[in-house]
Amino acid sequence: MENSREISLKRAARLKAAMDDYVAFRKAHIDEEAKKDVAGMKRRIMEYFNATEDDWRDWKWQVSNRISSADVIGEFLNLSPEEKKGITDVEKTYRWACTPYYLSLMSKSDHSYPINRMAIPSIMEMDDYGVADPMDEEHTNPAPCITRRYPDRLIINVTSACAMFCRHCQRRRLIGECDSTRSREDILAAIQYIRENEEIRDVLVTGGDPLLLDDSYIEFVLKELRTIEHVQILRIGTRVPVTMPQRITPQLCEMLKKYHPLYINLQFNHPDEVTAEAKAACTALADAGIALGNQMVFLKGINNDKFIVRLLNERLLMARVKPYYIFHPKQVIGTRHFSIRISEGLEIMRYLRGQTSGLAIPTYILNAPFGLGKIPLLPEYIIENSSEGVKLRTWEGGEIEINED
Ligand code: SF4
Structure with a gap:
């Protein structure tokens, strides 16, 4: 009969072998990257x-x-x-x-x-398949610059400017012929709306990309928001640490850290975007006490691959960024060639669970059409649910029963 050490060693060997394909992929990927000039x-x-x-x-x-x-x-x-x-x-x-x-x-x-x-x-x-505004943002806009889809939080959209105009952009309708920034009057009207609605607890400042604006303009927005007592959380959505990490200057970090609690949501979509410069930008923000979360978008030919997503998320954690969401791509006109099926996304999520730590596993989200909000997409772990108990699937594909009599 096997003793407990022998049983443990066998299990450890099985777990180690489960990493073989990923370790080989990661090594090959790093070798390929090294060839880039x-x-x-x-x-x-x-x-x-x-x-x-x-x-x-x-x-x-x-x-x-x-x-x-x-x-x-x-x-x-x-x-x-x-x-x-x-x-x-x-x-x-x-x-x-x-x-x-x-x-x-x-x-x-x-x-x-x-x-x-x-x-x-x-x-x-x-290809003209899809719609310009799948989230119906135009009809969830109760005040200038504001998008409101949830009871306790909303978005202020401050600019259409971005460092790069990403080909998969889900807000491409807002990227006009020139960079336009909302006037201070519009921002003040938005702030007034928030002031008058005391259930608003959390405000996301986004665009375009708000970090394309000068420090003084960003500070104007944050400072005004911080005069509202019921606003607890401020968030900024930005892709500049990915597309232009030079924007994350010591002066910007010094200014941002005056407005805590402040969270920044990023959008890294591929492990090769996590460069030394991008890491330094994220580290500077993290050192300023800012919690960083990544919001990847599933994109065909970019990251619809379980090993690419795993490598991206593991690299992000090393850059002190928590993988927060993976968005299912919306049906935005001009981006059909990036779309994937939900079943494909779910298969990748199923792979991640157990293979990598929970820290490296974001929530897979579908943004419902017409601004109806986020729907989490989860692989099936509940096989049966009855008055006697629940039958569940483990990450390795086994089945267990929890008696709830
Ligand atoms: S940075 Fe964001 S808003 Fe700007 S083009 Fe890229 S995805 Fe769109």
Whole structure:
């Protein structure tokens, strides 16, 4: 008969073997990443713009030198005539731009590489399936800049500006021909609405990307919100630590930490976005006492892969970011080529549970159409539920019964 140590060793060996495929994937992924010449690409971009290291580190330089023409991006990437034409066709309908920093992460010749696909327009965006405003935000807008879908919290939308115009953007209808920021009068009207509705406990400041605004404007919004006693929690939604980490300056962090409790929601979609610069930006925010959560979007060809999601989430935890939500992609016009099926998303969630720690497992969410709110999507763990008890599935696929007589 086996003793308890022998039984434990057998189980440990089985658990270790369960990691083999992921460990091999992670090693291969890291080897592939090492082949990327990010430093060489950065050097070429800096030469093209005649930029210094100080310029590169300056977020305003990054914004004012965004790349938004097929000819300029063609200086750095090997684009076929069809790919270039695709970009010029799409840009007549949808604006595009990426920062020099984000361009430095791209593949020179593989345009199916996720970093390229999230930034460079594709002719597939001209597919007219879907709707512009699936969340019906236009009809959940009781005051200027405000979207309200829940009893105790709401959104203030302060700008349409973003560092990069992501090709999968679910709010692409708001990204007009130019960057527009809401007037101080509109913001004050929104603040007044919140002041008059004392059930509002939690305010999310979003856009576009609010961190595209100057520190003084962001501080104006946060300071006004902090004059309202019933507002407990402030949140900011931003993708700049991913697309332009230079924006996270010591001055910004010093200013933000005056307005705690403050949470920042990010959107990393792929492990290769968690670069040394992005990690440094997240660390600076975390050191300022800001709780960071990631809101990934499932995107076909980017992250609809169980190992990619696991690697992303494990890297985020190392950057002090908690994977918070995974959003199922909405049916936004121009983004059909990124959509996946719910069953595929559920399969990935099923894989994560048990294979990695609960800290690395976000909640999978479908945003219901017409602004009807978030619906959590969960793999099935309850097999039977009766007055006698519940039959449940374990993470390894076994079955157990809990007697509740
Ligand atoms: S940063 Fe956010 S709002 Fe801006 S384009 Fe990207 S996904 Fe859309």
